[in-house]
Each structure stands twice: as structure tokens, then as C-alpha cells.
Amino acid sequence: MSKTIKICLSLLLVISLVSTSVIRVEAKERKAIRPLFIGDSRTVGLIATARGLTGKTKKIEGTYDGVDFIGKSSTSYNYLKDNIDRNPNAKVIISWMGINGLTWDKYKPIYDKVLKSKKTLILITLGGVDKSKYYGSVTNKGIEEFNSKLLEYADKNSIQVIDVYSYLESNGYTSWDGLHYKDDTNEGIYNYILSELNSVG
Numbered sequence: 001m002s003k004t005i006k007i008c009l010s011l012l013l014v015i016s017l018v019s020t021s022v023i024r025v026e027a028k029e030r031k032a033i034r035p036l037f038i039g040d041s042r043t044v045g046l047i048a049t050a051r052g053l054t055g056k057t058k059k060i061e062g063t064y065d066g067v068d069f070i071g072k073s074s075t076s077y078n079y080l081k082d083n084i085d086r087n088p089n090a091k092v093i094i095s096w097m098g099i100n101g102l103t104w105d106k107y108k109p110i111y112d113k114v115l116k117s118k119k120t121l122i123l124i125t126l127g128g129v130d131k132s133k134y135y136g137s138v139t140n141k142g143i144e145e146f147n148s149k150l151l152e153y154a155d156k157n158s159i160q161v162i163d164v165y166s167y168l169e170s171n172g173y174t175s176w177d178g179l180h181y182k183d184d185t186n187e188g189i190y191n192y193i194l195s196e197l198n199s200v201g
Contacts, residue, residue, distance in 0.1 A: 034063070034090070034091075034092075035068065035090070035093070036067075036083070036087050036090035036092065036093055036094065037067050037069045037070065037094040038070050038071070038079070038080050038083050038084070038093070038094070038095055038096075039069075039070070039071040039095070039096040039097055040072065040073065040076070040079070040096075040097055040099060040100055041058075041072075041180060042096065042099060042127075042181065043069065043070075043071030044057055044059065044073055045181060045186055046181075046186050047060045047062070047064065047069050047071065047190075048186075049187055050187070058072065058073040059071070059072045059073070060072075065194055067194075067197070068087075074100065075100065076097065076106070077097070077101075077103065077107050077110060079097075080097050080107070081110050084110065084113075091119055092119065092120040092122065093114050094122040094123075094162075095107075095121070095123055095124065096126075096164070098146050098150075099126050099143075102138065102142045102145070104149040108153065111153065115157060115159075121157075122159065122160045122161075122162065123150055123159055123161050123162070124161070124162045124163075124164050125147045125151070125162070125166070126143045126147055126165060127143075127164050127165055127168045128140045128165065128168060128169070128173070130175045130178040130179075132178065133176075133177055134175070134178020134179045135178075136178075136179065138179065143165070144165075147165050160196075162192075162196045162197075164193070167188075167189070167192050168185070168189070171188060173185040
């Protein structure tokens with residue numbers, strides 16, 4: 001083997017070791033931070049799929065992939081506020097809420113308080129509904145208006161946004177009742193969210 005080839009192989013080995021160590025540091029940092037993810041029934045479905053849970057699950061609490069997940073069906077801004085208050089040591093708050101009522105004005109004061117407390121806030125846009133299956137009060141127009149206000153708020157306050165709405169619009173989605181997503185869609189959302197969290201360490 002020539003001297004040149006040996007040098008090239010050595011350089012590749014060094015690069016590989018450096019890249020691996022960087023990835024490990026990012027994973028350890030995210031687990032050390034332990035973000036608090038708060039959501040409603042869509043979050044319950046998300047974790048039920050990710051963890052292979054069966055049956056009708058209405059509430060979920062647990063740490064998965066370095067994130068503390070809390071979710072409950074039929075909840076809105078009061079649930080978000082209460083769980084933030086119950087977890088004063090959480091440094092990073094991730095919110096995927098708003099589908100129940102689409103009342104942005106109720107969420108904004110809660111987010112203002114999080115920012116004022118110097119915590120990191122990450123917001124997730126709401127995915128659409130399939131109106132061929134869903135006949136409730138939530139509309140895609142309402143979801144788009146909610147997301148628009150969320151994005152405007154995030155831009156103004158330099159908040160990271162995980163844009164699940166755009167992800168689903170680009171990749172499509174399946175739903176069993178028009179509002180809640182099936183396992184294949186939940187799996188995609190879960191992996192997408194984790195990849196976005198990994199991208200910032």
C-alpha cells in the first residue's frame with residue numbers, strides 16, 4: 001500500500017471519529033436539557049404510535065428519546081399553563097397545542113410568560129384536517145389562521161418553529177376520523193419532530 005493511500009485512509013478515520021463524537025455530544029446535550037413537550041390528543045396518538053401502545057389511550061406521560069412528553073385528550077390552553085407551572089425546572093418548553101378551539105389569543109399570554117422567565121420556547125404548527133371524514137367545528141381555514149399568528153409571533157420573538165403543517169402538506173397524511181392521524185402519519189411526524197430538535201442540538 002502506497003504512502004499516499006495510507007495518509008488518505010488515516011484522514012478518513014480521523015474525520016469519521018470527529019463526526020461520531022459530535023453526534024454523540026448533540027444527543028447527550030438534548031437528553032441533559034430534557035425538553036418538556038406538552039400536547040393534546042394528537043400528542044397522545046403520536047406517542048401511542050411511537051411506543052406501540054394499543055387500546056384507547058387518553059393520556060400520556062413519559063420520557064422518550066430524551067424528551068419529556070405530556071399529553072391528554074380534549075385539552076387546551078389551561079392544560080398547557082398548568083403543566084408549565086407544575087414543571088418549573090423545565091428549561092425548554094415545546095408546545096403542540098391549539099387544535100381544540102384554535103384560540104391563539106389564549107395561548108399568547110402563556111408563551112409571553114415562558115419567554116419572560118428566560119426559558120426556551122419551541123412551537124409546533126397544527127396539521128390540517130380531512131373534511132371528508134371530519135364534520136366538527138375545526139376547519140383548515142381556522143388552522144391556517146392560527147398557524148399564521150403562531151408564525152408571526154415566533155418570527156417577532158426569534159422562536160424556533162417545527163412546521164408540522166408544511167411537512168404534512170408536502171408529504172400527505174392519513175387520518176382515521178379526519179382530525180387524528182393514523183400510525184403511518186404519526187410515525188412520520190414523530191421522526192420529523194425529533195430530527196428538527198436534533199438539528200439544534
